[in-house]
Amino acid sequence: METFLNRYRNITVLLLVIFAQLVLLAVQVKNDQDVRMIRVWTVTAVTPVARMIEWLRGGSSGLVHDYVVLRDTHEQNVKLRAEMDRLKLENIFLRNELNTADRAKALAVFQAHTPSKTLAARVIGTAAGTNSKVVFVDRGSASGVQRGMAVVTPDGIVGKVIAAYPTASQVMLITDPDFAAGVVSQPGQVRGTLKGQGTPLCKVDYVGGEEKLQVGDWFYTSGDDRIFPRGFPVGVIKAIHPGHPFQEIYVEPAGLQRGMDDALILLEGVHQEIPKEPVASQPVYIAPALAPPADTQARVQPSAGTEADKLRAQYKALGDAQGHKFGEGLPGAKPPDFNLKLPPAGTPAVPGLSGTTKPATMAPAVRKPPAPPSGSVPATQPASEKPPATQSPAPTPAKPPAPAAGTAPATQPASEKPPAAQSPAPSQPPVAPDGTAQRPNSQ
């Protein structure tokens, strides 16, 4: 080394002195971008070297890490798989939350537009039993829920309340083997009895072998069972097995197709029109409220509902005519005269008996409704509580309602439908035995 320095001493000193003066020069001089040359030179000299060093380091490190040292790979793989599984579950949970939000929105829309008085409820548990199709909802008798009330969703009926506790209710689903409901097909107006099978499909019994039905036809509630108002979707026919005297018809319930996290309990059911078109083929459309013409209101009369409804209405009219209030008399008190001859409908002598004033709703509609519990939405005011001038009689929409999946298949409230488009069901008589106009497509 010493020899080397001695040999090249002069040139070394020259280079050092030149370099020192270059540094001195670079400290003072700035380039056109006002950056000192010492910085420019330093960066220019250092960055390529640093880049090369980093390239070598990264390459060596990557080579060692990727090909030589694989010690933690398995552990990382396991951890990443666990993380991926967790994210998948989280994704499913979020999808369910979103689906729940959609259902809740559809439920709210349905609740706001259905003429029935409903109460929103959430499923909080299921009952014991392997074949049992019973769930618990978070609304009970404290909220006005009573045994026998129908439970529906915007897609269709889902069950009925079989027990009402103060804070919860037990709902038998439509698929339970003990479930039964009166149904009517559309088109065809073929009546039958829907029964649960304990399977996803339900069976419609008591449909004669001569009835013309085909796969794809819809069943709606007929209102004959006094639980489900008429016009709620039940399901679509998936299979038909000819038989004698009855066919075997299997129906896929529409109300349970998207699960049942939320549902509506019908506190006061109102009959609806049975749609003429399949629910699934109709777009989502909820028409605004239409005011019927004034001159037609008097001619439109509400239907009396089922035979029991008619009988109840008749008895109430008799009681009103004689000033008797049912349920208030003491035991042994004089009952009203049920053989009293009442004037025909339309005669103003006995207010409350004509079709324009007589309520045409189900039984809950004529009795005093319970106080609306929290969360319930009174869809329409019961017909018996409306003033005669504005009461709307027989609701028949100009266009059949178009319920679709996720929407309310309900028709417009009775007071909002013009009578010109009334279309009575072919299976229903045009005139009720009590003289009131029987409009099967309306309440």
Place this chain on the structure above:
Amino acid sequence: MSYTGSERILLNSQREGQVSRFRVWVMLVVPLAAILFQVYVPLFFQFLGFVEMPLLVVVYFALMRRNQVHGLLVGALVGLAQDSLSKNPLGMFGIVNTLVGYFSASVGVRFDVDNWVIRLLLAFFFFAFHQSFYWVMARALLAQQMAFEVRQMLLIGLLNAAVGVALFHFLDRLRESA
């Protein structure tokens, strides 16, 4: 010192060259006087502004000392002092004069620097080198667009060489006798 300019120009070996020695005050005062001359004399005699007195002093000391390190150090110091008195950044004249001192010392080893013709040629050559290299550095490092008149440079180079021969002859009197 038995050489005569008419006899030999190149030395056969480095040992044939005799290293001239100067007193310390000479090594300090002469460069300083050269710088002061370049600074003050042109103020009063503008026609003497062409004389590159510091450069000639560096060449002389490097040639006579025949030591490259000594020559470059003298050149660096004189150049930096020259930079200090100029508007240029420090190092411009320093680098140029460093190279001039180094190369002068290198040449002085091979040539008979007591020959006046050699001195004239070397003075001219190093003046041209000094001017050219400074022009290159000014363009490269300072991005200055300096004019480079070759004819003027050659003419001034000749004048400086002539001044250099006279200066060298004067400075020979300040050498220590062997």
